[in-house]
Amino acid sequence: MKPKKKTIGLLIYFVLLILPIYWMLNMSLRSNADILASFSLYPRNITFVNYLNILTDSSWYMGYVNSMLYVFMNTVISLSFALPAAYAFSRYRFLGDGQMFFWLLTNRMAPAAVFALPFFQLYSTIGLLDTHIAVALAHCLFNIPLAVWILEGFMSGIPKEIDETAFIDGYKFPRFFITIFIPLIRAGVGVTAFFCFMFSWVELLFARTLTVTAAKPISAIMTRTISATGLDYGLLAAAGILTIIPGALVIWFVRNHLAKGFALGRV
Amino acid sequence: MDKWQDNRAWFLVLPVFVIVAFSALIPLMTVVNYSVQDIFGPGETVFVGTEWFKQMLGDYRLHDALLRQFLFSGLVLLIEIPLGILIALAMPKKGWGVSISLVTLALPLLIPWNVIGTIWIIFTRPDIGLFGVGINSLNLLEVPFDHTATPLYAWITVMLMEVWHWTPLVALLAYAGLRAIPDAYYQAARIDGASPWATFWYIQLPKMRGVLTIAVLLRWMDSFLIYAEPFVLTGGGPGNSTTFLSIYLVKIALLQFDLGPGAAFSLIYFLIVLLFSFIFYQVLQTVGKGEKG
Numbered sequence A: 001m002k003p004k005k006k007t008i009g010l011l012i013y014f015v016l017l018i019l020p021i022y023w024m025l026n027m028s029l030r031s032n033a034d035i036l037a038s039f040s041l042y043p044r045n046i047t048f049v050n051y052l053n054i055l056t057d058s059s060w061y062m063g064y065v066n067s068m069l070y071v072f073m074n075t076v077i078s079l080s081f082a083l084p085a086a087y088a089f090s091r092y093r094f095l096g097d098g099q100m101f102f103w104l105l106t107n108r109m110a111p112a113a114v115f116a117l118p119f120f121q122l123y124s125t126i127g128l129l130d131t132h133i134a135v136a137l138a139h140c141l142f143n144i145p146l147a148v149w150i151l152e153g154f155m156s157g158i159p160k161e162i163d164e165t166a167f168i169d170g171y172k173f174p175r176f177f178i179t180i181f182i183p184l185i186r187a188g189v190g191v192t193a194f195f196c197f198m199f200s201w202v203e204l205l206f207a208r209t210l211t212v213t214a215a216k217p218i219s220a221i222m223t224r225t226i227s228a229t230g231l232d233y234g235l236l237a238a239a240g241i242l243t244i245i246p247g248a249l250v251i252w253f254v255r256n257h258l259a260k261g262f263a264l265g266r267v
Numbered sequence B: 001m002d003k004w005q006d007n008r009a010w011f012l013v014l015p016v017f018v019i020v021a022f023s024a025l026i027p028l029m030t031v032v033n034y035s036v037q038d039i040f041g042p043g044e045t046v047f048v049g050t051e052w053f054k055q056m057l058g059d060y061r062l063h064d065a066l067l068r069q070f071l072f073s074g075l076v077l078l079i080e081i082p083l084g085i086l087i088a089l090a091m092p093k094k095g096w097g098v099s100i101s102l103v104t105l106a107l108p109l110l111i112p113w114n115v116i117g118t119i120w121i122i123f124t125r126p127d128i129g130l131f132g133v134g135i136n137s138l139n140l141l142e143v144p145f146d147h148t149a150t151p152l153y154a155w156i157t158v159m160l161m162e163v164w165h166w167t168p169l170v171a172l173l174a175y176a177g178l179r180a181i182p183d184a185y186y187q188a189a190r191i192d193g194a195s196p197w198a199t200f201w202y203i204q205l206p207k208m209r210g211v212l213t214i215a216v217l218l219r220w221m222d223s224f225l226i227y228a229e230p231f232v233l234t235g236g237g238p239g240n241s242t243t244f245l246s247i248y249l250v251k252i253a254l255l256q257f258d259l260g261p262g263a264a265f266s267l268i269y270f271l272i273v274l275l276f277s278f279i280f281y282q283v284l285q286t287v288g289k290g291e292k293g
Helices: A003-028 A032-037 A049-055 A058-091 A095-104 A112-125 A132-156 A160-168 A173-184 A186-202 A205-209 A217-227 A233-264 B007-036 B052-059 B060-090 B096-106 B112-124 B130-137 B151-177 B183-191 B196-207 B211-226 B227-233 B245-255 B259-286
Strands: B037-041 B044-047
Touching: A003 A049, A003 B060, A003 B096, A003 B112, A003 B130, A003 B151, A032 A058, A032 A233, A032 B259, A049 A058, A058 A095, A058 A132, A058 A173, A058 A217, A058 A233, A058 B007, A095 A132, A095 B007, A095 B259, A112 A132, A112 A205, A112 B007, A112 B245, A112 B259, A132 A186, A132 A205, A132 B007, A160 A173, A186 A233, A205 A217, A205 B227, A217 A233, A217 B112, A217 B151, A233 B112, B007 B037, B007 B044, B007 B259, B037 B259, B052 B259, B060 B151, B060 B196, B060 B211, B060 B245, B096 B151, B112 B130, B112 B151, B112 B227, B151 B196, B151 B211, B151 B227, B183 B196, B196 B211, B211 B259, B245 B259
Parallel strands: none
Antiparallel strands: B037 B044
């Protein structure tokens, strides 16, 4: 392939990638009557009525706050638990290490649809139902294994001599780990945080099952409002666009980290 | 790199073990419990042994859903893995294009799964959707495109959505693998006068084995467990044509409240995913190790 052809192919792919999202943006800027009345490639009479409907209703914007809260908690928990474990897997051989690693991965393989009910019972038994921490903990089920997996790759890329030198210099493990080792793999930590954010943000089933009102995520509020108002495509599209924005902001802010992490090639 | 042998490393792994076991083993035990009991009400349960398992294994709708699921996940892997590699190969290696490409690729991955379904409803509807209206205005199809009416179109729509949604993940992982190949390998290939194809087959592909293992495993698990996106888009229809395993499972377990059969079903489901993941893992670990390494 010549470089030119490659670039054109890539551009076409990106256009196709953006197209469905553009279409939703288009719909979100039109009123429902306008959408049903005429087909148009771009909004002729731009209206923000759908967005106003959503942003003036507290159950809507609290949905954002709730989602943000549990996603943030989950990312912090996942990283702080996964970092030492990933270090152990990358540096040591110990009894049952291989089996442990595979077992961690198997936790991504259970059908969430049926585990939702036992989860509900478990969390209502320990009185955590409808709290942000419940969703954050539930999401650890699939995020911690992934975090361990990704971090282990990054850590294995750091030569062991660095650890040995530090220990000879008299560093104790916790201080060495926090002040020397973690800064060395900060690109990896960034990439891992990105993946944790991503999978926690997009997951719906656990988040919806474990919350009633106080910690309801935005995506669940969205489905409820859809059924309540029938088929208001404009409102639906506006809600969809609003759920994309936080994700888009996160990628924008971590893009350099991501590029650096990918350049190390240790995902 | 030789690893240190030290069982005290368990202390570093223990927190992860505890927190994951809490969220994994207790619910799993509950499901096992359900699968061997008949539940009439709180505290009224009867041990029924393997009856639910027999019932589910003999359920022809389950067989259909299972075949559908294998077909779906097979197609997903066959389309997304090569396409993802192609995209990764075409992506720029330095400059401002890298950031733009990464951000664009990551966009679909950060959209909540039910919103993905919503996007594709709006995009493919024959009355208001760009895709639906566009393809019908070409007048090429014998039956007008409407994914709520024709099973084939429903399948095409779900496949398009799935490929649109997840190929970027494969591309991102493959790109990471490609970026990790030291320049020395390419220089050696140039000196040997290797064709682009030979460079790909003998250098890039073997070097991507690690990330591709992750990509295949993730895509396998997640596509086999797919629920929210097709549920929002087609609701499993028309008829049962896009009722994948998870959708059927939820129908049994949560809507009809047949907890016993549902639990038995989900254990079988889990074992299938586990078995195939293990096979993929083993195959991808050994493939190409001997001849290319």
